[in-house]
Amino acid sequence: MNFAPYPALHASHSGVWIAHEGEVRAIGRGEAIRIAADTPVILLNAPLIGQRLGYAELSGLDLLELFAFLRPARFMVPTPKGLAAATGLDVPADDAAVAPFLRDAAARLLAIPDGDWPEREGAWTGVQALFRLRWPWAPLLADRIARPRGAERWLFTRLPEWDEAAPRPMPRVVTLDREEVDERLARLTGATREPRPGQRAYAEAAAGAFAPRVTRDSPNLVLAEAGTGIGKTLGYLAPASLWAEQAQGAVWISTYTKALQRQLAHETARLHPDPAVRRARVVTRKGRENYLCLLNLEDALQGGFTGRAAILAQLVARWAAYSADGDMVGGDLPGWLVTLFRRNGTAALTDRRGECIYAGCPHYRKCFIEHASRASVEADIVIANHALVMVNAARGREAATRPTRYVFDEGHHLFDAADAMFATALTGQETIELRRWLLGPEGGSRGRRRGLAARLSDVASYDEAGGRAIGDAVNAAQALASDGWIGRVAEGAPFGPIEALLAAVRGLVYARAEQPGDAGYGLETEIAAPTPALIDAAAPAAQALDALLRPLVTLGKRLEAVLDEAPDWMDGPARARVEGAIASLGWRAETVAAWLSLLARVGGPADADFVDWLAVDRIEGREFDIGLHRRWLDPTRPFAATVLRPAHGALVTSATLTAGGDWATAEARVGAPHLALAATRFEAASPFDYADAAEVLIVTDVKRGDQAALANAYARLIEAAGGGTLGLFTAIRRLRGVHAAIADRLARAGLPLHAQHVDPIDTGTLVDIFRDDPHASLLGTDALRDGVDVPGHSLRLVVMEGVPWPKPSVLHAARRLAGGGSAYDDRIVRARLAQAFGRLIRSAQDRGAFVLLSAAMPSRLLTAFPPGVAIVRVPLDEAIARVRERLSSGARLGHDAAPEI
Template sequence: MLRFPALHASHAGVWIADDEGVRGLSRGEAIRIAADTPVILLNAPLGGQRLGYADLSGLDLLELFAFLFPARFAVPTPAGLARALGIAPPADEAAVAPFLRDATLALLATLDGDWPEREGAWTAAQSLARARWPWAPLIAHRIAKPRTAERWLFARLPEWEEAAPRPAPRTVTIDEDAVLTRLHGLTGAGAETRPGQRSFATAAAQAFAPRAVRDAPNLVLAEAGTGIGKTLGYLAPASLWAERAGGAVWVSTFTKALQRQLGHEGARLIADPAERRRRIVTRKGRENYLCLLNLEDALQGGFAGRAAILAHLVARWAAYSADGDMVGGDLPGWLPQLFRRNGSTALTDRRGECVYAGCPHYRKCFIERAARASVEADLVIANHALVMVNAARGREAASRPTRYVFDEGHHLFEAADSMFGVALSGSETIELRRWVTGPEGTARGRRRGLAARLSDVASYDEAGGRAINDAVEAARALASDGWIGRIAEGQPFGAIERLLAAVRGLVYARATDGAEDAGYGLETELAEPDAALVEAAADAAHALDALLRPLVALGRRLEAVLADAPDWMDAPARARIEGAIASLGWRADTVAAWSALAQRIGGPADPDFVDWLAVDRVEGREWDIGVHRRWLDPMRPFAEAVLKPAHGVLVTSATLRAGGDWDMADARAGAPHLVRPPTRFEAPSPFDYAARARVLLVTDVKRGDLPGLANAYARLIAAAGGGTLGLFTAIRRLRFVHARIADRLAREGLPLLAQHVDPIDTGTLVDIFRDDPRASLIGTDALRDGVDVPGRSLRLVVMEGVPWPKPGVLHAARRLAEGGREHDDRIVRARLAQAFGRLIRRADDAGAFVLLSSACPSRLLTAFPPGTPIDKVTLDDAVEMARGLAKGPGIGQEATERA
């Protein structure tokens, strides 16, 4: 028997279960009990939010699950935990509390025997006991001490091996019959023949033909509607080319959800798991992976309190992880969220401070292993940002791919816009200062500056040592800790802070009436700057040049040291210096871009760029200030860095044109910057949208009426019986609606999940939503673009209004350059098409898309698939239609016809 009670709090109420039974509690009584007595919980941060008691803590079952079953995923709900443990789920909310006690006994029973993740558990339990983990007293004595020392974490991790450079891909031609044969093998002998998929596969194969002209890749733009099966459609020619040419194809996505899906599709290509891991590799930016040196520091006292417990649970996971990916990999997304202000980001390499071969764990590093595995792979599953970073910064030049597939290609413009932009801001400059100088004053931690990372070089090479010292001294002109407060008080320190203070002053001076009090970020175009800004910019440019010179000089000295090859330089030292050269190179490029931006202030405008000043704020609180520069057309540098060096590129999406014409799709893929025109392909969705979907434009919800908006969402969700995805264009409105309707829906047995409200990562919110047909989920852009929820769990999509682009300096410049109203329309059509695309994911799906706006221009309705019924209705009629969705498959056609 357990001596601890179990507590469950939701929008529907609060219950506690102990040896005397189950009873309901007031929130105040529950808080008192939880503060005085250890209680069993499921997701303490979420329960604390429901109670209004942020400090709620206790025996969290998710932490125990993570300890017992590292690298295994369970949906973090009572039903999800029950499924993972093979026990009966609770029948209703009141039954959750006693269920938590049953689940506890089931989890603890695992400790009495052997289980797949048994190794390392005893050692971890002892460490967690010293860290005062609440579960430690219940588990430490139940795990038998192993007779021999456990191989734990660093002893378990395999070492990667160096390999000879891979030869360049052979020149091969893959014919149509071979592509279709491969496609047939991927889909399976019993699968129905899909003409659209076959046509798409043969069109995609043109991207793998031999290149005929330098800087003119075989570019294929393919719009393949939902249901075509484009993933297998392009994997067929890609895998065939990789095998025959002996080269790697990089498949790039925008969302982590599609990355995971591609990883699962790999089983169709290669059945054997070991062979699949060798030939299909997932790559992400290094900030996604666990840094073993940071973890070691955390385990040895670098973390304290709850953060130390997280470090030990992450160590348990790392010993069993497939790839060490902490963001979207096999680390459950809910685990870091259980530790408020946990510093989990400190376990990854987010500051670029890697010492490469100087690290004692270099040979076991997850990042290095993934980089080397990708060289020998057939397929590398990456993301748009990583592809662009590698290309722009010349990373891994020796193994640069010649063939790319850009899935979710409608996001290429957005990714390039971010990648090739420049921001001279406080947050950016303070990170560079920390990278150069290391800890300052009383600061502690493992962060190390240039002098510490390159101490052996400084002692060997006098000129290199001087360059390091000069860089450290020059970096003191950058923003430092406390910079926002000093600027707000009118006491900036250093040239960069003085520039940021001048930027802030001008932005506030030019803010429109009411904007300053609205709490949102403020910006103004960089035009007609005042004398204070021009003078501050000149001083900042001088300071940046003073930093750039020693960084460039140090890079040259490091190259000279490599050429000299002194006696102390073994292979690890060489690799470390090569890594330092690469890091210095892109940081020097960043400083050079900042300097050019500062020098531009007060000078003539450059028509290729858009420059503006901004004060970034959240709910009125300033968090960054800076000068920003973006390419007017970011596909121009994208074409130079990525497209022209490639031999073949496929850009595909279900909404590549977004209801517009091919010229716009060409522009958003970079095609106009190539000498050879692209090949275009279009395959409409095979789904019967006329019979399976409806678009309803609700005419009687007034814009700006927040109570009316909340009422509309509540009525629609209740009528549909859940299964609703609600999309908002503003977080403030989302939070208002959630606060008004969550309790109301919970009393009807309809859980409401909310991005930006619930303390749960977006991926896990989608997992919970997918798992419960009565749940609904509301959120913003990330849900509009990256949600794949087929079946009954998603039968209604509700959008708060027409998703017009946010007005701003950058938007205004592009609007002027790209056709005025048509530029706005293209953005809106793309957003509507993506939102509608969440609704029908397979042939037997059915549902409705509701737009709560009476002012949607008819020209925007081409965003929806041809044949989709579109009706203007009242809210009452839309609710009646939604009620039909709750009854089962179908779309409430009779109700819609009555409307």
């Protein structure tokens, strides 16, 4: 393949190189921008290269896009090393070698159609569509992909359809035998593995959650803390799989992070080595907003998207034809693909607005969401997440098949998940979403979105009362916030009662919450002592919402009556569509009722069960939402009522379930006190020798607030460790400042530095890049503190910028008051420190150091770290020496320079 017209460009923090016609040379950023603007260039990850050049509009022949077309539903680490693995080439030795390597990699990828190509079907149709869209790779591919002889089966004709099945009977009542649990565990762990008494005891304790329930609304609740290395995943899979097999019921295993979901799906291969059997017996479920909507995709392919977004739609269509489950978030769609089109995104390709028309959709029988829903009914193990479990319990459509047994892994996050799930927010963004759901497109807006009247036109024509309710709801929706609301509110010219309410909220928040030198982040204040202006605005807003709630409730009742009457036109698909509409209406009616309850607080008495406040949400000074908020003071109350009480048994487990407190605190954080039957407690300490594997260094001479000193400390520590560092921050602003100060310095030492909130790459892919390169380091915030699993040499140093105190807020102040004051803060910090330290030692072979850059670390919080681990307070120079000595003595890899992505 001749690439003479196409130079290859690579930019890192240490320089910029271009390869063309056999020559490789270093160039300046200005020259690189001129070349890229005038000539198509081959590159890897255009948004990242554009960011490093300071040229956001950079485009060209992006090898990631080519890979996504040629190898749909396959993942590649988006780095030169990952590309080398995908193409069978040698990894480039340094940054200067990357540019010519990109040309060789392009040739290898473009040769794929010449061989045995499993993803050939649909490629010719796809490349022709991309040619018309002027995709840069299309001319090079068009000549290499032969036109099929017959008609090419493409996406909407080749996707499989789901089949209806008889309702699954209730699970049988069984009692698990201890010896059988031990035997199942032995089969899962394998005969070659050493026996682990802690794991066996854990599995036997977990089996208690699967015992027959004795009293109604009193599930068998088992709380199990298993230290890292116990092997809790297989420990609970043993009794869970055994119960599912004997009782013929489904066990739902719920996680908080997508990383653990992926790990669980991998571990279930031990249960069912045959992939076909595993697909039937183990199903991963997520919220419907995670899955590709085929109707939205069809609209995008038929002209709903233009420009770069249209190219994204074509690449997503290629992926959808080969995807295992259509999951766009954490599934087999590479996370880096959507970031290549970050200004267009994929939100329009999923059902994020709850506008699904169910059986009214022409692709209903092929729908990925429906496939997952039906597969989970027949599965033995359903891997879900905390949010989905709570949503299904609170307002799911699958009441008849609701699970009776749960396993909540990462159980220390149940409180946070429930807090978000059972929250109420009457904000501009929320009301405008409801308006769009009710009214559909307004003005010149495009897309397939339809309003309530269009979705239920046949019901309106059949049922006169239902038709009037639809009309009343549509009329009442005119009072909700509409497009451009935030500008009108800021200018003091709101339109309608809801926008007037938001204007009053904004005025009060700025009057009470804005401080001199404010950083431009969000503002909030309590609802207590509202001004006359807010009280006056709340009354007409409440009247408007009440006028909307009434027809929504009436319409829901009329739809239920139509189902009972079963008119001639109501076939199976129509019934499913009406049932879906009833569920959606019920959800919206509950939301509006919650808004009314929140408005009653304005000028009225406080409710001790809730915390209410007003907020203006901002990013770097730019307002993006305004409204009233309500959270449960104890969100485990509704969690216990909707999820735990109806269940027969539940296991709540984590490596840090009691971190930050005692068992009473752990029970309170998962809702156990709200159940009649006391929970069973189990605890197994980690088998790791932390005293030998790690040490905690508290640096005493980095002054708080000194950004230069903080950046210098991070740079020197990363250099001492030779990379392999996870840097954790409590503020995005400081993270960005440190990254900007040290990225070039580290790059010159051959130590790539990546960062959340800086690199235009999704968090999951950043972790994959970090895991793949032992010389790389990664900076991040809370998501990395809780959700990173990087065993081995790639993570050998964790550095925290300071004590992770909870952010002061109205909600935190209320919970702090109810939870014991400063002791409540201490529990939160201990839990966060325990989670952060837990990232460091993930296997018995791991060695590392944990560094806290805070002289003000209180000694009372040091119990967050495992017993036996050495904790010393040292100046920075000594910390660096200790890190270098510890990691160099245990290192298994050298510190050769490695190219950045």
